[in-house]
Amino acid sequence: xxxxxxxxxxxxxxxxxxxxxxxxxxxxxxxxxxxxxxxxxxxxxxxxxxxxxxxxxxxxxxxxxxxxx
Amino acid sequence: xxxxxxxxxxxxxxxxxxxxxxxxxxxxxxxxxxxxxxxxxxxxxxxxxxxxxxxxxxxxxxxxxxxxx
DNA sequence: ACTTTACGTAAAGTGTACTTTACTTTTGTA
DNA sequence: TACAAAAGTAAAGTACACTTTACGTAAAGT
Numbered sequence: 001x002x003x004x005x006x007x008x009x010x011x012x013x014x015x016x017x018x019x020x021x022x023x024x025x026x027x028x029x030x031x032x033x034x035x036x037x038x039x040x041x042x043x044x045x046x047x048x049x050x051x052x053x054x055x056x057x058x059x060x061x062x063x064x065x066x067x068x069x
Numbered sequence: 070x071x072x073x074x075x076x077x078x079x080x081x082x083x084x085x086x087x088x089x090x091x092x093x094x095x096x097x098x099x100x101x102x103x104x105x106x107x108x109x110x111x112x113x114x115x116x117x118x119x120x121x122x123x124x125x126x127x128x129x130x131x132x133x134x135x136x137x138x
Numbered sequence: 139a140c141t142t143t144a145c146g147t148a149a150a151g152t153g154t155a156c157t158t159t160a161c162t163t164t165t166g167t168a
Numbered sequence: 169t170a171c172a173a174a175a176g177t178a179a180a181g182t183a184c185a186c187t188t189t190a191c192g193t194a195a196a197g198t
Contacts, residue, residue, distance in 0.1 A: 001112070015174060022137065026157055031176065038155055041185090042114045043070070043135045046126070050137045056125045057115070066112045068091060068119045084144060095187055100146065107185060110155090 002061040006034045008052040023047050071130040075103045077121040092116050 009019050009030075016030040023030075023044065032038055040048065049056045078088055085099040092099075092113065101107055109117065118125045 017174080024134075027175090028158080028177095029156055032156080035176085039111055041155065042108055042111050042125075042129065043131065044155090045111045046129075046131050046135065047137050049126075056111075057118075060111065060115075062112065062115050065093075066115065068116050086144080096145090097147095097188080098186055101186085104146090110185065113185090 001039055001063060001066055002036065003033065003059055005030075005048060005059065008048075008054075008059065009034075012052070019051070022051055070108055070132060070135055071105065072102065072128055074099075074117060074128065077117075077123075077128070078103075081121070088120070091120055 009016070014022075016034070017027050020027045020030045025044065029044075033040055045056050045060065049059055052059060078085070083091075085103070086096050089096045089099045094113065098113075102109055114125050114129065118128055121128060
């Protein structure tokens, strides 16, 4: 799964720490998400989409068996 | 968090077991999701939205601190 | 009556999303 | 070149999404 969190965040001109505060998660969580180290929960994905004013499906690109065959 | 999985499933006229097979998850997972016992992963939410031909945000209703304040 | 189909509960186990703390590296800028 | 802000790594712990197995119930068909 790919995501465009970093691109959307930088285009809002906010730091990882500021984003983490808006989301009430740790800064590590943001770093790990941007690095693709793990997949966010549905609720976290929803909050990210709210902040970036887009749909969840616009933020994440699902690949391979993450799609229905 | 509320969801309309049961409504969408029954309107497709498929059983919990058939849905679980399409998703490659256990039937228990479907039962628990429909009963609201837990929140699906982002990938599972995406697959459900694909099957029901809708956006993730149409399937789930986020409440309270599941939204940005 | 008996079987099948669909839905449900319970409980124990596994994997991973996310946290916390502490330390290091990079980058911008005075 | 020195300093601070921003980004990064590592590692150990917690919570919960999801699995597996096994059993229970109620309706519908034969």
